[in-house]
Amino acid sequence: MAMEWKQVFLYDGTQILLKPDMFGNYEYPKEKWTDIKPPQGIYTPFRFDGEKWIGSTKEEWEARQPKIEIPPSEEEELHLELIKNKHRTKKRSFATQ
Numbered sequence: 001m002a003m004e005w006k007q008v009f010l011y012d013g014t015q016i017l018l019k020p021d022m023f024g025n026y027e028y029p030k031e032k033w034t035d036i037k038p039p040q041g042i043y044t045p046f047r048f049d050g051e052k053w054i055g056s057t058k059e060e061w062e063a064r065q066p067k068i069e070i071p072p073s074e075e076e077e078l079h080l081e082l083i084k085n086k087h088r089t090k091k092r093s094f095a096t097q
Contacts, residue, residue: 008033011048 003020010016011032018026038046038053046055056064072080 006035007037008035009038009048011050013038013044013046013048013053 003024006018006020006026008016008018008028010029011034016029016033018028020026032048032050034048036048036053038048038055041058042053042055043058043061044056046053048054
């Protein structure tokens with residue numbers, strides 16, 4: 001008979017997989033844990049309060065992320081300049097018609 005692994009979660013959300021010993025017993029973590037899985041869509045930081053998972057929404061998580069602006073590469077700048085020039089040229093040719 002194959003023995004099944006068991007999944008538990010520490011109160012900070014850390015997932016732990018428990019393998020049964022040869023007698024089918026599991027060694028549980030010393031820290032507080034639960035076998036209630038964190039719900040789908042919960043964002044960090046999250047924790048288990050003894051009854052339910054408490055965490056952030058996607059919007060709250062996104063608001064905490066650092067705003068990183070990546071400047072365009074030289075190639076992207078040149079490409080943009082070509083597009084602008086092409087647009088200006090088309091505008092002028094329509095104005096002279």
